[in-house]
Amino acid sequence: MKTFGRFITFEGMDGAGKSTQIGLLVEALRAHGLDVLCTREPGGTPLGEKLREALLGMEMNVDTEAMLMFAARREHLAAVIEPALAAGTWVVSDRFTDATYAYQVGGRGLEAARCDALEAWVHPHLKPDLTLLFDLPPALAAARMSANGAEPDRFEREQRGFFERVRAAYLERARREPMRFHVIDAAQEPRAIAQEIASVFKERTWL
Numbered sequence: 001m002k003t004f005g006r007f008i009t010f011e012g013m014d015g016a017g018k019s020t021q022i023g024l025l026v027e028a029l030r031a032h033g034l035d036v037l038c039t040r041e042p043g044g045t046p047l048g049e050k051l052r053e054a055l056l057g058m059e060m061n062v063d064t065e066a067m068l069m070f071a072a073r074r075e076h077l078a079a080v081i082e083p084a085l086a087a088g089t090w091v092v093s094d095r096f097t098d099a100t101y102a103y104q105v106g107g108r109g110l111e112a113a114r115c116d117a118l119e120a121w122v123h124p125h126l127k128p129d130l131t132l133l134f135d136l137p138p139a140l141a142a143a144r145m146s147a148n149g150a151e152p153d154r155f156e157r158e159q160r161g162f163f164e165r166v167r168a169a170y171l172e173r174a175r176r177e178p179m180r181f182h183v184i185d186a187a188q189e190p191r192a193i194a195q196e197i198a199s200v201f202k203e204r205t206w207l
């Protein structure tokens with residue numbers, strides 16, 4: 001009998017070092033013979049990638065921003081995530097709905113009830129099986145981002161206070177759902193983080 005795949009999300013502030021660890025995890029899962037799909041939000045579909053371009057590049061009202069995040073997410077779920085999970089594929093996503101609570105609700109001050117309503121519309125029954133939250137003081141995240149030299153997008157150009165609120169919102173969600181979240185001290189060396197992630201999977205007897 002075919003079983004459902006697992007849904008794993010990576011969250012955290014810009015500059016926390018998720019990308020390297022996503023690559024390592026996907027490699028490790030595939031080495032165990034699992035079928036793995038690696039994707040991201042906003043994005044993950046041709047339409048989602050167009051919406052991403054607008055979201056990262058154009059000024060807009062916060063309600064518009066939240067609705068476009070969820071519009072991209074609806075498409076992503078329907079076209080990519082749900083069919084993959086149903087086929088037994090493991091899905092690893094760089095960000096999902098926790099990011100909307102952290103950035104739009106925490107960072108921008110969107111009323112949480114609006115985000116609740118969008119979540120209830122777009123994915124009333126689906127939650128990640130595991131969310132790895134990369135936690136880092138905003139000053140350190142900012143230093144890492146300026147060191148990498150890439151042109152900052154609309155979110156990355158935000159002030160320190162914005163990232164303090166994003167971080168607090170993420171940590172509050174992790175506190176409320178300790179079984180789903182695993183919080184990682186992202187100030188550690190990449191190798192130590194990779195080991196920590198491997199041990200999370202072993203504890204759950206997923207690997």
Ligand code: TYD
Binds near residue numbers: 040041042098099156
């Ligand atoms: P990300 O892919 O992490 O950026 P990068 O390619 O620079 O590593 O995420 C893009 C940005 O979108 C990031 O700053 C967070 C923001 N975002 C939200 O504000 N709300 C959301 O729901 C999502 C999914 C992302």
